[in-house]
Amino acid sequence: MSKISTLQAHFYVLLATFLVAGSFIASQPLANAINPFSLTLFRFLFSLLILAPFILLRQNLRQKVISTLPRAMVISFFYSLYFMALFEALKTTTVLNTGTLYTLVPLMTAVLAFFVFKEKINLNKFLVYVIGLIGTLWVVFKANIELLLNFSLNFGDYIFLVGALSMCCYSISLKYFYRQDNILVLVFCTLLGGCIWLLLAILLLNQPLHWELIRGELLYNMLYLIVGTTIMTLYLYQKTTVVLGPTKVMSYIYLNPIAVAVLLYVLKDENIEAIVFIGIMISAAATVILQKNARSAT
Numbered sequence: 342m343s344k345i346s347t348l349q350a351h352f353y354v355l356l357a358t359f360l361v362a363g364s365f366i367a368s369q370p371l372a373n374a375i376n377p378f379s380l381t382l383f384r385f386l387f388s389l390l391i392l393a394p395f396i397l398l399r400q401n402l403r404q405k406v407i408s409t410l411p412r413a414m415v416i417s418f419f420y421s422l423y424f425m426a427l428f429e430a431l432k433t434t435t436v437l438n439t440g441t442l443y444t445l446v447p448l449m450t451a452v453l454a455f456f457v458f459k460e461k462i463n464l465n466k467f468l469v470y471v472i473g474l475i476g477t478l479w480v481v482f483k484a485n486i487e488l489l490l491n492f493s494l495n496f497g498d499y500i501f502l503v504g505a506l507s508m509c510c511y512s513i514s515l516k517y518f519y520r521q522d523n524i525l526v527l528v529f530c531t532l533l534g535g536c537i538w539l540l541l542a543i544l545l546l547n548q549p550l551h552w553e554l555i556r557g558e559l560l561y562n563m564l565y566l567i568v569g570t571t572i573m574t575l576y577l578y579q580k581t582t583v584v585l586g587p588t589k590v591m592s593y594i595y596l597n598p599i600a601v602a603v604l605l606y607v608l609k610d611e612n613i614e615a616i617v618f619i620g621i622m623i624s625a626a627a628t629v630i631l632q633k634n635a636r637s638a639t
Contacts, residue, residue, distance in 0.1 A: 357577040362600030364570040377428030382539040412518040417534030419511035426504025434497030450591040473595035473627030479620025480598040512587035592631040
């Protein structure tokens with residue numbers, strides 16, 4: 342695996358953050374079209390087909406697939422579960438709710454990292470997590486206290502909480518099972534493992550594919566998910582997690598609502614209210630502080 346600098350790793354995570362933010366926007370219209378098992382399989386399978394020539398036509402990479410696949414099966418289980426939960430949740434909840442709940446991932450990841458890697462969470466770091474959560478809530482609810490007080494969990498939100506926990510487990514398992522792997526091979530095996538898990542789920546649960554329904558605008562949304570938030574984010578997150586560690590990488594999630602706001606402004610001309618910039622600054626500050634705390638702890 343080619344080495345990257347810490348600065349490069351941070352840039353890659355920031356890029357992945359914006360790509361993930363775009364996935365919330367692209368996933369919503371797809372969620373009501375087809376069942377989440379079929380959608381996720383379509384996404385993984387076509388991502389796998391795009392990546393396959395880069396692996397299978399190179400003997401040195403092809404030979405590493407067999408040894409990497411068993412570990413990737415564990416990683417891909419959590420990765421697949423997250424996307425199935427996201428698609429299923431968006432049937433009965435909103436992007437607002439999922440974006441809010443997604444900000445719990447850094448703290449949940451830090452707690453899991455404590456048990457698995459003995460990464461301690463001191464009081465200062467915990468307070469920074471709380472500050473980051475406040476910043477993202479400020480952005481999501483536009484400093485509207487009434488909107489925040491009216492926020493309540495529904496069935497879709499509970500489903501997405503399972504997905505959020507799966508994302509934490511994905512990050513933890515990625516670092517735990519990493520063995521100086523070639524990143525492209527690990528991405529390929531993760532997608533292959535995901536396809537295997539999803540095929541089993543579809544067969545056991547007797548879920549239809551209905552891929553013919555993915556057409557028109559839905560096809561463009563799916564193409565974005567395949568290239569932008571499957572192949573690219575898998576590569577970026579897997580390449581950076583082994584350099585920065587799961588806690589640092591997951592801390593960037595606090596910037597997710599900011600990225601969504603920026604993308605909505607650029608793509609759909611939705612204005613960013615002035616009051617929201619306060620929350621943006623709070624979330625950005627929390628992310629920077631978490632990076633410094635993690636660096637001093639290593």
